[in-house]
Amino acid sequence: MEPVLRVRRLRKHYGAGGGLVRAVDDVDLDVAPGEALAVVGPSGCGKSTLLHMLGALDRPDGGRVWLGGERIDRLSETAAARLRRRAIGFVFQAFHLVDELTARENVELPALLAGASPRAARRRAAALLDRVGLADRAGHLPAALSGGQRQRVAVARALVNDPGLLLADEPTGNLDTAAAGDVLRLFAELRAEGRTLVVVTHDARIAAAADRLITMRDGAFVDQTVFAPSGLV
Amino acid sequence: MQDVLLALLAKEPAHGYDLRARLRAALGPLGGDLNDGQVYVTLRRLEKAGLVTARLVGQGDRPDRKVYEPTPAGRERVARWLADVDPAARPAPTDLYLKLVAAASSRLADPVDIVDAQRRELLRRLADVQRAALAEPAGSGPALLLEGAVLRLQADLRWLDACAAHWTDRKK
Ligand SMILES: Nc1ncnc2c1ncn2[C@@H]1O[C@H](COP(=O)(O)OP(=O)(O)OP(=O)(O)O)[C@@H](O)[C@H]1O
Numbered sequence: 001m002e003p004v005l006r007v008r009r010l011r012k013h014y015g016a017g018g019g020l021v022r023a024v025d026d027v028d029l030d031v032a033p034g035e036a037l038a039v040v041g042p043s044g045c046g047k048s049t050l051l052h053m054l055g056a057l058d059r060p061d062g063g064r065v066w067l068g069g070e071r072i073d074r075l076s077e078t079a080a081a082r083l084r085r086r087a088i089g090f091v092f093q094a095f096h097l098v099d100e101l102t103a104r105e106n107v108e109l110p111a112l113l114a115g116a117s118p119r120a121a122r123r124r125a126a127a128l129l130d131r132v133g134l135a136d137r138a139g140h141l142p143a144a145l146s147g148g149q150r151q152r153v154a155v156a157r158a159l160v161n162d163p164g165l166l167l168a169d170e171p172t173g174n175l176d177t178a179a180a181g182d183v184l185r186l187f188a189e190l191r192a193e194g195r196t197l198v199v200v201t202h203d204a205r206i207a208a209a210a211d212r213l214i215t216m217r218d219g220a221f222v223d224q225t226v227f228a229p230s231g232l233v
Numbered sequence: 234m235q236d237v238l239l240a241l242l243a244k245e246p247a248h249g250y251d252l253r254a255r256l257r258a259a260l261g262p263l264g265g266d267l268n269d270g271q272v273y274v275t276l277r278r279l280e281k282a283g284l285v286t287a288r289l290v291g292q293g294d295r296p297d298r299k300v301y302e303p304t305p306a307g308r309e310r311v312a313r314w315l316a317d318v319d320p321a322a323r324p325a326p327t328d329l330y331l332k333l334v335a336a337a338s339s340r341l342a343d344p345v346d347i348v349d350a351q352r353r354e355l356l357r358r359l360a361d362v363q364r365a366a367l368a369e370p371a372g373s374g375p376a377l378l379l380e381g382a383v384l385r386l387q388a389d390l391r392w393l394d395a396c397a398a399h400w401t402d403r404k405k
């Protein structure tokens with residue numbers, strides 16, 4: 001099957017000379033449709049840099065990235081923004097919700113920006129908030145939600161335009177164990193639904209909920225684990 | 234213990250006193266449990282099993298000391314031990330730690346590779362247990378029980394990360 005995401009010799013370096021940092025150093029990657037991939041590694045190994053390039057948030061210094069067969073490594077700012085709205089969902093460690101908007105409005109926003117009618121946006125937001133178990137919190141501002149609830153709103157928002165690829169950077173990084181457990185359940189469900197996911201994480205539980213795990217060190221992939229589809233159960 | 238001593242000897246021949254001092258230094262306060270006779274008894278067992286040879290080395294006015302060196306069979310056994318991932322998936326920290334120390338000091342294996350292999354086992358185990366936990370209704374007794382297993386595996390994995398960081402820094 002054609003990979004959703006195809007990466008060849010992707011590179012991002014910062015600085016020069018003695019201060020050169022090989023944040024991402026010529027990595028190759030294929031992500032299959034419906035695959036849940038986790039990327040782990042010590043702090044500073046290049047995980048976020050990689051994810052930003054996969055999501056056209058940042059431009060590589062070298063190499064190529066195809067999303068659904070389309071080159072995305074050399075897009076203009078506007079083309080990249082349009083692509084992200086249409087085809088990529090992002091979840092960040094710090095949630096990045098708009099404080100002045102309710103949970104439902106936050107989820108609706110990317111749909112409206114992508115040209116959905118207010119009615120369609122509202123319907124999709126309601127369905128997704130229900131999906132992440134927050135139907136009864138739809139009218140709350142982020143400040144009135146717990147960390148785990150905010151992150152679930154962020155996941156709903158990332159899904160509102162039904163992207164082919166969901167990217168998450170430390171989705172449980174700011175959460176305590178119980179809240180991280182809620183987000184973990186949600187990711188396990190998204191995986192079971194066949195969403196294509198790339199998650200960067202320090203959290204072994206999130207990593208172990210993936211189909212495949214890549215370990216990064218100093219900008220390179222150094223290890224890979226493929227989890228058997230079933231196990232104890 | 235036999236494997237650890239063999240690996241330390243694979244780096245360079247040494248006498249019992251040196252080995253004991255090196256183990257003490259590696260184990261810190263935990264090395265207090267290491268009794269003096271243990272190293273010598275283990276060395277004698279290794280010698281009997283044909284895994285090390287001993288020769289007497291004179292040291293001037295003081296009595297001669299026995300210097301131990303692994304035999305080819307001994308070296309083979311060390312290599313096997315270093316390559317072996319604990320199938321229990323949760324090795325006792327001290328055992329794994331001593332293996333990493335032995336690998337690093339003997340230069341027969343990269344401690345970071347050993348950590349990676351062990352991490353793969355733990356992650357597989359975590360994936361299995363977690364899948365079982367997620368299949369139970371949240372808040373049920375079995376889910377709580379499995380949560381305990383998940384949290385312990387998570388703690389082990391964190392420690393492996395710390396081990397990897399420790400030996401990565403030393404390589405630089
Ligand atoms: N804008 C930048 N300018 C210079 N160096 C940068 C920049 N962004 C990242 N780096 C460096 O690139 C390397 C990789 O950073 P990155 O944020 O991708 O790491 P990470 O794996 O996500 O770490 P963490 O787990 O702490 O989030 C680091 O050494 C970092 O200091």
Ligand SMILES: [Mg+2]
Nearest residue numbers: 047048049169
């Ligand atoms: Mg990061």
